[in-house]
Amino acid sequence: MTQKRKIKLGFILHGVGRTWxxxxxxxxxxxxxxxxxLYRKQAQLAEKGKFDFLFVADSLSINEKSSPHYLxxxxxxxxxxxxxxxxxxIGLVGTLSVSYTEPFNVARQFASLxxxxxxxxxxxxxxxxxxxxxxxxxxxxxxxxxxxYRIAAEHLETVQGLWDSWEDDALVGDKASGVFVNPEKxxxxxxxxxxxxxxxxxxxxxxxxxxxxxFQAGASETGRDFAARHAEAVFCGPADLEEARLYYADLKxxxxxxxxxxxxxxxxPGAAPIVGLTEEDAEARYxxxxxxxxxxxxxxxxxxxxxxxxxxxxDLDEPFPEVExxxxxxxxxxxxxxxxxxxxxxLSIRQIALELATPRGDFVGTPTQVADALQNWFxxxxxxxxxxxxPLPGQLDLFVQHVVPILQxxxxxxxxxxxxxxxxxxxxxxxVNRYAVGRKQAG
Amino acid sequence: MTQKRKIKLGFILHGVGRTWxxxxxxxxxxxxxxxxxLYRKQAQLAEKGKFDFLFVADSLSINEKSSPHYLxxxxxxxxxxxxxxxxxxIGLVGTLSVSYTEPFNVARQFASLxxxxxxxxxxxxxxxxxxxxxxxxxxxxxxxxxxxYRIAAEHLETVQGLWDSWEDDALVGDKASGVFVNPEKxxxxxxxxxxxxxxxxxxxxxxxxxxxxxFQAGASETGRDFAARHAEAVFCGPADLEEARLYYADLKxxxxxxxxxxxxxxxxPGAAPIVGLTEEDAEARYxxxxxxxxxxxxxxxxxxxxxxxxxxxxDLDEPFPEVExxxxxxxxxxxxxxxxxxxxxxLSIRQIALELATPRGDFVGTPTQVADALQNWFxxxxxxxxxxxxPLPGQLDLFVQHVVPILQxxxxxxxxxxxxxxxxxxxxxxxVNRYAVGRKQAG
Ligand SMILES: Cc1cc2nc3c(=O)[nH]c(=O)nc-3n(C[C@H](O)[C@H](O)[C@H](O)COP(=O)(O)O)c2cc1C
Ligand SMILES: Cc1cc2nc3c(=O)[nH]c(=O)nc-3n(C[C@H](O)[C@H](O)[C@H](O)COP(=O)(O)O)c2cc1C
Numbered sequence: 001m002t003q004k005r006k007i008k009l010g011f012i013l014h015g016v017g018r019t020w021x022x023x024x025x026x027x028x029x030x031x032x033x034x035x036x037x038l039y040r041k042q043a044q045l046a047e048k049g050k051f052d053f054l055f056v057a058d059s060l061s062i063n064e065k066s067s068p069h070y071l072x073x074x075x076x077x078x079x080x081x082x083x084x085x086x087x088x089x090i091g092l093v094g095t096l097s098v099s100y101t102e103p104f105n106v107a108r109q110f111a112s113l114x115x116x117x118x119x120x121x122x123x124x125x126x127x128x129x130x131x132x133x134x135x136x137x138x139x140x141x142x143x144x145x146x147x148x149y150r151i152a153a154e155h156l157e158t159v160q161g162l163w164d165s166w167e168d169d170a171l172v173g174d175k176a177s178g179v180f181v182n183p184e185k186x187x188x189x190x191x192x193x194x195x196x197x198x199x200x201x202x203x204x205x206x207x208x209x210x211x212x213x214x215f216q217a218g219a220s221e222t223g224r225d226f227a228a229r230h231a232e233a234v235f236c237g238p239a240d241l242e243e244a245r246l247y248y249a250d251l252k253x254x255x256x257x258x259x260x261x262x263x264x265x266x267x268x269p270g271a272a273p274i275v276g277l278t279e280e281d282a283e284a285r286y287x288x289x290x291x292x293x294x295x296x297x298x299x300x301x302x303x304x305x306x307x308x309x310x311x312x313x314x315d316l317d318e319p320f321p322e323v324e325x326x327x328x329x330x331x332x333x334x335x336x337x338x339x340x341x342x343x344x345x346x347l348s349i350r351q352i353a354l355e356l357a358t359p360r361g362d363f364v365g366t367p368t369q370v371a372d373a374l375q376n377w378f379x380x381x382x383x384x385x386x387x388x389x390x391p392l393p394g395q396l397d398l399f400v401q402h403v404v405p406i407l408q409x410x411x412x413x414x415x416x417x418x419x420x421x422x423x424x425x426x427x428x429x430x431x432v433n434r435y436a437v438g439r440k441q442a443g
Numbered sequence: 444m445t446q447k448r449k450i451k452l453g454f455i456l457h458g459v460g461r462t463w464x465x466x467x468x469x470x471x472x473x474x475x476x477x478x479x480x481l482y483r484k485q486a487q488l489a490e491k492g493k494f495d496f497l498f499v500a501d502s503l504s505i506n507e508k509s510s511p512h513y514l515x516x517x518x519x520x521x522x523x524x525x526x527x528x529x530x531x532x533i534g535l536v537g538t539l540s541v542s543y544t545e546p547f548n549v550a551r552q553f554a555s556l557x558x559x560x561x562x563x564x565x566x567x568x569x570x571x572x573x574x575x576x577x578x579x580x581x582x583x584x585x586x587x588x589x590x591x592y593r594i595a596a597e598h599l600e601t602v603q604g605l606w607d608s609w610e611d612d613a614l615v616g617d618k619a620s621g622v623f624v625n626p627e628k629x630x631x632x633x634x635x636x637x638x639x640x641x642x643x644x645x646x647x648x649x650x651x652x653x654x655x656x657x658f659q660a661g662a663s664e665t666g667r668d669f670a671a672r673h674a675e676a677v678f679c680g681p682a683d684l685e686e687a688r689l690y691y692a693d694l695k696x697x698x699x700x701x702x703x704x705x706x707x708x709x710x711x712p713g714a715a716p717i718v719g720l721t722e723e724d725a726e727a728r729y730x731x732x733x734x735x736x737x738x739x740x741x742x743x744x745x746x747x748x749x750x751x752x753x754x755x756x757x758d759l760d761e762p763f764p765e766v767e768x769x770x771x772x773x774x775x776x777x778x779x780x781x782x783x784x785x786x787x788x789x790l791s792i793r794q795i796a797l798e799l800a801t802p803r804g805d806f807v808g809t810p811t812q813v814a815d816a817l818q819n820w821f822x823x824x825x826x827x828x829x830x831x832x833x834p835l836p837g838q839l840d841l842f843v844q845h846v847v848p849i850l851q852x853x854x855x856x857x858x859x860x861x862x863x864x865x866x867x868x869x870x871x872x873x874x875v876n877r878y879a880v881g882r883k884q885a886g
Contacts, residue, residue, distance in 0.1 A: 023623060030623070034558040034648055040528070060547065062646045072614060072648045075548075075555035081524035082559045085483070102543060104503070105802065112518035115477040116525045135642035171515060173473025177736060180466060180473070181514060183507035199578035201631025203505045205477050205515045219871075294621065303597045324459035336871065353795045439541060 007378050007412050008233070008266055008385025008426065009398065010093065011046040013039055013079075016068050018272065019357060020297035020387045023068045025288065025394040036082060042396055043083045048089060049400035050153055050414050052425060053091030053122060053389055055215075055235070059095060063134040065300075077109045084117035091422030093122035093215050098155035100128065100137045101150060103196055104157070106225045107162035111207045119208030119421030123159075124215035124235065127152050146308040149222045154193045156214070161189040164434045165201035165212050168415040187435055188438040209423045211431050216265075219333035228254035232428060233266040235387050239337060241362060244269050244382035266426070269377070272391040273363035273370045275398040286364045289391055298353025314387060316350040367402035374403075375412060450821050450855050451676070451709055451828025451869065454489040454839065455498040456482055456522075458637065459511050461715065463740035463830045466511045470836040473809060476515045479525060484838060486526045489533060492843035493857050493869060496534030496565060498678070499523060499574035500832055502805075503540060504576040508743070520552045527560035530863060532866030536565035536658050542591060542596035543571065543580045546639055549598070550605035554650045563652030563863030566602075567678065570595050592665045597636045599657070599673055604632040606654050608644035611813045630878055654874050659708075661777035671697035675871060676709040678830050681778060687712050687825035708829040709869070712820070715834040716806035716813045718841040724810045732834055733801050736825045741796025746778040748808065760795040810845035816844075818855060 015033025016023035023030055032038050045052055056076040076094035084092055092113060096106055106123075113122035125149035134142040142343045143151060152398045170185035189200035216231035218224045227234045228251055238244035248267045255264045274289070276282025303309050306323055314321050320342040333409070342352050362373045407413035418427050432440075459466035466473055475481055481853045486497055498520040527535055535556060539549055549566075557564035570591035577585040581640035581745025586594060613628035659674035660669045667699035670677045671694055681687035691710045698707045704783050717732070719725025736758070749766055757764050763785040787797050805816045822824045850856035862868050877884075 012819075021621075024618045024621060027620070030618070031614065032646070034555075034650075036528070036559045059646065062644060064624060064629050066646075068623040071646065073646060074558065075647070078520055078524040078552055078555040078559060081521040082528040085479070085525040085528040100545060101548065102580055107824075108518040112521040116479045116521060118479075132642075135640075137545055138640040171474065175467045175469070175473070178467060178739075180511040181507060186507050197578075197581040201505060203502065203509075203514060203516060204518070205474070207477075210631065240587055306607075307861065384742040385631075419599075440736075 004411050005384075006414060006427075007374065007407060008268060009049075009051045009413065010053040010091075010235075010268060010385070010387040011042065011044055011051050012057065012387050012389055013084055014038075014057065014069055014389060015073060017392055018069060019293075020067045020300060021139070021294065022289075022391065025392060025407060031072075031324055033069060034074060036074075038081070039074070039079060039083060040086050041356065042390075043087050043090065044206070045396050045400055047087050048141050049404045049432040050416060051090055051397075052385070053093050053422060054080070054083065055093045056095060056321075057124075058095035058126070059130060060100060060306070061129055061130045061136055062125045063132075067300075077113060080121075084113060084120065087117075087418040089425070090120065091213065091425065092117055092120050093213070095124040095140050097124055097126050097128040097133075098152045098366055099143060100133065100139075101155075103114065103155050103158035103162065103198055104187060104200075104202070107159040107202055108118055108204055110212045111163060111204045113203060114187065114207035114209050114212050116206070119423070121209065121256050122213035122215055122233075122422060123209070125152060125156055125230070143361055145220065148176050149196050152226060153230070154195050158189070158191050158193070158198050160211060161191055161434075162198065162202040163207070165189055166206040167205075167433050167435050168206055168210075169314045171205050185435070186356065206433070209421050209430060210433060211423075213423055213426065213428070223333075224251055224254055226259075227232070227251060227265060229258055231265045233268055233426070234236065234271065235268050237270050238343060238382075239359075241338075241377055241380070241382050245379060245380065248381055248383060263428070268274050268385050268387050269383050270389060271363050271374070271386040272359070272361060272389040273374075273395065273399060273403070274391055275365070275403060276366055276372050277366065277402075279369070282369075285392055287362060290358050293357045295350065295353060298350070298355075298357040302338070302349070302353050302355040305338055307426070310347050311353070314349055316353070317348050319346060320349055320352060329365075367406055370399075371406040371410070375410065378412065446468065446852050448827075449857060449870075450817065450850060451711060452492075452494045452683070452710060453496045453498045453678075453828070453830040454485065454494050455713070455832050456485055456831050457500065457512055457832060458482075458516060461512060461834065462736075463743060464735040464737065465732075465834065467735045474515075474608055476629070477517060479517075479522070482517070482522060482526060483529050484529050485833075486533065488839050488843055490530050492720065492839075492847045493859060495828070496531055496536050496563075496865060497523070497526065498536045498567065499538060499539035499759055501540065501569070501578075502573060503543060503571055504742055505513040505575045506575075506845060510743075512620065520556060521624040523564075524559055527556060529562065530560075531858040532868070533563065534656065535560055536564050536567055536656070538567040538569055540569050540571040541595045542586060543576065544598075544703060545699055546601035546605065546641055546681045547643075549847060550602040550645055552648055552656045554600070554645060554647045557650035557652050557655050558647070559877060562866070564650070564652065565656035565658055565676075565865060567598055567660065568673070569594060569660065572619060586790065588663065590668050593769050594638050595669060596673070596815075597638050601632070601634050601636070601639050601641050603654060604877075605641065605643050608632055609647075609877055610707040610876050611649055611653075615656070628709070628878070629659070647704065647877070649817065652864050652873060653866075653876060654866075656871070657867055658870065666696055666776075669698055669707060670694060671703075673699055674708045675706070676711055676869070678711050678809075680713045681825075682802075682822055684823070684825050686780075687820060688823065690826055694771055706872075711828050711830050712807050712826050713832060714817070714829040715802070715804060715832040716809055716817075716842060716845060716846070717834055718813050718838060720807070720809065722809055724781070725812075728835055729803060729807050730766045736797060738793060738796060741793070741798075741800040743782070745796050752793050754796070757792055760791050762789060763792055763795060786811050810841075810849055813842075813846050814849040814853070817850070818853065821855065821866055
């Protein structure tokens with residue numbers, strides 16, 4: 001009997017919110033983004049709900065106009081390490097940019113987190129899409145989009161090489177003979193590439209997962225190719241089920257063409273369920289969210305996707321203007337998605353702006369309705385699971401109490417953690433070290 | 444009535460040991476350096492003993508001949524963040540090199556740790572002394588010694604500037620008006636220096652300490668000047684009380700000449716007490732340590748301080764050869780100290796090698812003897828406190844149980860933590876943000 005395919009669930013810890021206005025909810029702590037007790041509480045709740053992982057997003061540049069959840073945030077690796085100490089089973093996925101970090105430092109940080117957590121680390125590989133990030137790192141220019149992905153591939157390859165620099169049994173620790181390491185099993189990487197030159201070995205023993213799990217969130221063509229080649233799980237933000245299915249099929253097929261078969265990446269759309277005990281309750285909660293949203297916020301969203309284009313100069317209630325060419329390569333996928341949506345229902349600027357600011361999505365309803373919708377996405381080729389946001393305070397608790405048991409009853413979600421490591425709980429195996437593979441083939 | 448001056452105590456978490464051979468002790472876990480439960484246990488024990496801080500050292504390059512405690516180690520900021528979640532009062536001091544990191548990333552990591560720990564972060568600013576570190580970071584050459592200190596000064600200044608980029612009340616969070624930050628109180632740094640160009644602001648709210656505590660460990664002339672100017676606490680490794688007093692007087696006087704008065708840096712020598720319940724017990728424990736040491740280890744220590752000079756080519760029992768000029772600028776202070784020691788007692792190569800590998804120090808004895816020796820250093824101008832190593836498993840426990848109460852009875856050490864933050868527990872005040880100072884002066 002084969003094991004039934006299970007929904008993967010992640011929870012994104014986003015402090016004050018995921019939108020410009022979430023923080024204005026009466027029950028939000030405006031300092032939530034640097035409130036560790038709150039992070040701990042959410043992490044432990046997600047673990048109680050048997051979630052696969054926690055996810056921490058990131059960015060590296062702000063100005064006084066940035067969204068509140070960008071302005072103030074924990075550095076991902078520090079907060080995930082702290083959470084590792086107060087959880088036991090849940091995966092810990094941190095976003096870290098390849099554009100302004102050294103592979104040696106990144107490899108260490110994740111290996112260290114993997115040791116601290118006994119095998120629960122994951123890296124969401126991003127390239128930083130805010131172009132003024134360069135100014136915080138002494139660079140004249142942010143690398144162009146395609147260049148960033150070339151850097152990303154080489155950075156990741158270097159980090160993964162460093163993670164293999166200690167074989168499983170390199171640390172001998174034979175007290176009688178005084179042999180601490182076996183020098184044959186401790187490897188230099190000697191990577192000499194275009195963007196990085198790194199000798200190795202890493203100064204930390206092979207970690208429990210060997211290779212922390214790789215996440216990615218490519219949306220553009222180049223980004224999708226990168227994800228298809230390198231990612232074990234993909235976090236994406238489709239606007240609806242149709243878009244999700246197209247993305248799902250496209251990414252799986254790209255990966256398949258690259259020779260991946262049993263190890264196609266998991267596709268995990270973001271979802272922001274609003275669970276109510278009745279339909280009316282759910283709708284009322286959604287309206288609480290809508291009430292927080294201002295047209296300013298909507299316009300902010302809109303212009304961010306169109307290279308800071310000023311939409312106030314138009315009549316907001318007229319049909320959407322001709323601005324196709326204003327998006328730059330960094331935000332092209334977002335602007336294209338918006339244009340598609342606008343054309344579909346011939347929306348005005350005001351309509352699309354407000355919709356962008358308060359996306360409703362498919363997941364507003366009673367626990368059964370929400371479970372049905374998740375199941376529908378999962379079973380109709382839209383996803384392998386979800387990364388959940390908490391659009392309103394208290395939603396994670398409601399989800400864990402009321403939706404998780406339904407998914408469990410339906411055999412769609414685990415009753416308990418099956419394994420020690422994040423990788424194994426996802427159904428992935430612990431990779432054999434490349435040098436051990438080499439030795440096996442040679443021997 | 445003025446408060447009696449108190450001993451500051453730190454504990455260095457060093458996993459398998461502080462020497463080449465410590466790991467061979469029968470009770471050492473050979474994987475101690477990446478064993479988080481052990482780190483947690485030691486951290487909680489040090490906190491039970493009311494220690495001021497935990498300290499984590501670091502280095503960025505290994506080869507198969509490196510010392511076991513260099514080969515395998517946690518990355519400092521991740522492990523300290525994890526410890527922040529399982530302790531409540533103790534300071535958390537992490538070593539991070541300025542030579543291969545970006546000020547923006549470093550500022551964030553420590554600010555994040557300061558938030559997670561509610562005000563307990565400290566940064567030990569180092570420049571990385573192993574010259575082959577460059578090869579792990581794509582650099583042709585490790586910067587020269589004096590250049591490294593110039594980089595260090597600019598890096599630190601940049602990080603401290605970023606820590607001030609949010610004023611105390613920059614995060615407004617007014618839900619009614621929708622004002623999240625006050626743009627007047629969120630500052631760009633616009634640092635444009637020789638080595639770094641960083642715009643800011645930092646993407647994390649001002650942390651509880653405002654400015655995490657600055658540690659340093661300068662030994663050379665340049666290093667001492669750096670410490671005198673920038674450090675709030677200095678970790679040093681004098682061979683004996685005489686050397687400690689010279690260092691203490693020198694560093695305080697350098698700081699005084701730079702205009703520091705009430706805020707001279709604390710001088711904290713490393714100490715590796717071996718506490719026994721009787722004198723014989725203590726001596727027997729010290730001999731356990733000696734028995735672990737090999738001449739190979741001693742020679743390894745020696746040649747490391749003399750630019751990898753091969754001492755095996757001499758008769759090990761002859762007087763020390765003429766090798767003054769072999770130390771390079773990175774290890775000049777270590778080699779000079781060794782030469783001084785050798786000349787004092789006309790030691791052979793074997794003698795100095797074994798002595799280097801198993802330093803005895805002043806702190807082997809009964810709890811009263813150890814307390815007496817610490818008090819003697821503290822009261823005779825040798826130190827403001829100590830950073831304790833654990834030369835043998837179980838020593839921290841013995842120290843907390845037997846030595847701490849004696850120091851407390853004598854009024855030399857705190858009965859309990861006095862404040863919330865590390866900075867305040869050290870007797871330092873929370874610095875006023877530079878922009879608030881400016882405004883006060885202008886207003
Ligand atoms: C759901 C989702 C989450 C993302 N999270 C982050 C993030 O935390 N930090 C970041 O720099 N970029 C993040 N990105 C941006 C992606 O890394 C990527 O740059 C973006 O999707 C644009 O795709 P492209 O780079 O392939 O054009 C995210 C994207 C998506 C779709
Ligand atoms: C007690 C002590 C601890 C030190 N810890 C570290 C460390 O953890 N990492 C590091 O790179 N250097 C460390 N150093 C080296 C110092 O940063 C410094 O490079 C060294 O003392 C030589 O001094 P100088 O650089 O002034 O010549 C330490 C030095 C001392 C004395």
